[in-house]
Amino acid sequence: MAFLSDTLARVKPSPTIAVTTKANALKAAGRDVIGLGAGEPDFDTPQNIKDAAKRAIDAGKTKYTAVDGIPELKAAICDKFRRENGLSYTPAQVSVGTGGKQILYNALMATCNPGDEVIIPAPYWVSYPDMVLLAGGTPVAVAAGIDTAFKLTPAQLEAAITPKTKWFIFNSPSNPTGAGYSRAELKALCDVLLRHPQVWIMSDDMYEHLVFDDFEFTTPAQVEPKLYDRTLTCNGVSKAYAMTGWRIGYAAGPVALIKAMATIQSQSTSNPCSVSQYAALEGLTGPQEFLTTNKAVFQRRRDLVVGMLNQAKGITCPTPEGAFYVYPDISGCIGKTSAAGTRITDDETFATALLEETGVAVVFGAAFGLSPNFRVSYATSDAALVEACTRIQRFCAALS
Numbered sequence: 001m002a003f004l005s006d007t008l009a010r011v012k013p014s015p016t017i018a019v020t021t022k023a024n025a026l027k028a029a030g031r032d033v034i035g036l037g038a039g040e041p042d043f044d045t046p047q048n049i050k051d052a053a054k055r056a057i058d059a060g061k062t063k064y065t066a067v068d069g070i071p072e073l074k075a076a077i078c079d080k081f082r083r084e085n086g087l088s089y090t091p092a093q094v095s096v097g098t099g100g101k102q103i104l105y106n107a108l109m110a111t112c113n114p115g116d117e118v119i120i121p122a123p124y125w126v127s128y129p130d131m132v133l134l135a136g137g138t139p140v141a142v143a144a145g146i147d148t149a150f151k152l153t154p155a156q157l158e159a160a161i162t163p164k165t166k167w168f169i170f171n172s173p174s175n176p177t178g179a180g181y182s183r184a185e186l187k188a189l190c191d192v193l194l195r196h197p198q199v200w201i202m203s204d205d206m207y208e209h210l211v212f213d214d215f216e217f218t219t220p221a222q223v224e225p226k227l228y229d230r231t232l233t234c235n236g237v238s239k240a241y242a243m244t245g246w247r248i249g250y251a252a253g254p255v256a257l258i259k260a261m262a263t264i265q266s267q268s269t270s271n272p273c274s275v276s277q278y279a280a281l282e283g284l285t286g287p288q289e290f291l292t293t294n295k296a297v298f299q300r301r302r303d304l305v306v307g308m309l310n311q312a313k314g315i316t317c318p319t320p321e322g323a324f325y326v327y328p329d330i331s332g333c334i335g336k337t338s339a340a341g342t343r344i345t346d347d348e349t350f351a352t353a354l355l356e357e358t359g360v361a362v363v364f365g366a367a368f369g370l371s372p373n374f375r376v377s378y379a380t381s382d383a384a385l386v387e388a389c390t391r392i393q394r395f396c397a398a399l400s
């Protein structure tokens, strides 16, 4: 359509949303569907956070605020970085936006020029490449497969960097794999980056609090202080505090970048929701027990899902360090035919047949840039997970 922009032609709608829409349509038609596609905790926002939001409304905190966040929240974010990550930032180095998504988008919009390359390890969160494209840059996906536990190696990073590389997007624990880089693995990547001063690091730490066993979360500016001046450390309250709908994300980095991001935000959305900012303030400064309880539930579900999926014929499911996703490999299912007669040629046909024949909705791996796999979000009840994994086992057993 001639009316639409060239920019729009560069991007595609989110495939994860497409899967959810299809699952909902089947549900509405009366089918028994179990959705394992959602990227959000199934818990409710903690009561103390909801109460803080109600108090903010009653106190009239319902007007425009400073474009990139109220001072109280910026101060709390500085405390959070000091307390949890050993990172020292001033409020002028902090930006608050409408979700982690807007923060990442602002940063790319504020920095990408045509020809600028952005390195994105694959599988990746679906929005990274499209946000780079919207910002006019060139996404450079580098496949990190099951053989390296879905983690980019220093040699791969080195090989992907060119004089045009502007950003390296780092996401640990990762959506969609749950893979988390150890301190040593991250340090090895940082050593590569030290040799390339033109490359900035966008660290997406959204799943920081969802790490299991004795995994230690670390972030680039902490592991290699020499990268502090070219790192944007991004985070948010969506996943940690079960606040996806409140839309608050934040980042800290060099003042000039933070100011540039505020300029983009001032001419697009202005401040993030005032009430949500007070809710996030309570999240970051109030009781933190929720994080531990949450984590224990997710760890139990991870073990359940990994155990059951590894019993499905043709599926190999690595055990991830964090987040609430697993990313099983389905090489053993490709080329086979389902009970209803669908030939499984790739992960998309697998996911479609699985949904149509068993009512289990998962997102196919091609959406995240690495195949043949699918993503399971285990942010749902244990009973639903057991039922879904049993159906997946049956589906795989019937492949011939």
Ligand SMILES: Cc1ncc(COP(=O)(O)O)c(C=O)c1O
Pocket: 039, 098, 099, 100, 101, 102, 125, 171, 174, 175, 204, 206, 236, 237, 238, 244, 247, 248, 249
């Ligand atoms: C890796 C990653 N980064 C950022 C986000 C965005 O989070 P928010 O809901 O705060 O915009 C998500 C949400 O799915 C995510 O998975």
